[in-house]
Amino acid sequence: MINELINKAMGIISEYCISDCDADCCKNGKTLKELGVKLNPCKYLINDRCKIYNERPTTCKNYPIRLDNVGVIINKCRVVEGGKIDEIIIKIKELNYKIYM
Numbered sequence: 877m878i879n880e881l882i883n884k885a886m887g888i889i890s891e892y893c894i895s896d897c898d899a900d901c902c903k904n905g906k907t908l909k910e911l912g913v914k915l916n917p918c919k920y921l922i923n924d925r926c927k928i929y930n931e932r933p934t935t936c937k938n939y940p941i942r943l944d945n946v947g948v949i950i951n952k953c954r955v956v957e958g959g960k961i962d963e964i965i966i967k968i969k970e971l972n973y974k975i976y977m
């Protein structure tokens with residue numbers, strides 16, 4: 877159930893990554909920050925597309941929402957801040973998962 881909700885959130889977010897956001901996270905080093913990698917923009921971002929998309933690091937695949945052993949980690953990317961996954965966040969809370977934003 878929790879994985880379904882996270883996948884649903886990812887699906888909603890990905891609709892806006894290119895059309896509305898122009899890959900803000902990859903341009904501004906947010907995606908790989910947790911790995912201690914400072915690439916602003918990421919060297920794999922070409923014309924707002926990830927050129928290693930299918931082989932991108934796990935941290936990129938899990939951005940901006942992922943399940944951790946402490947709860948659900950949600951980075952405040954543009955789509956999240958725009959409220960597009962608010963309903964899913966409520967459902968995650970109803971399942972008694974802690975949310976860290």
Ligand code: SF4
Nearest residue numbers: 893897899900901953
């Ligand atoms: S910041 Fe969020 S909406 Fe923008 S490209 Fe990254 S994950 Fe997608």
Ligand code: SF4
Nearest residue numbers: 902907918921926936
């Ligand atoms: S590897 Fe791809 S998904 Fe990850 S930060 Fe770079 S461009 Fe973005």
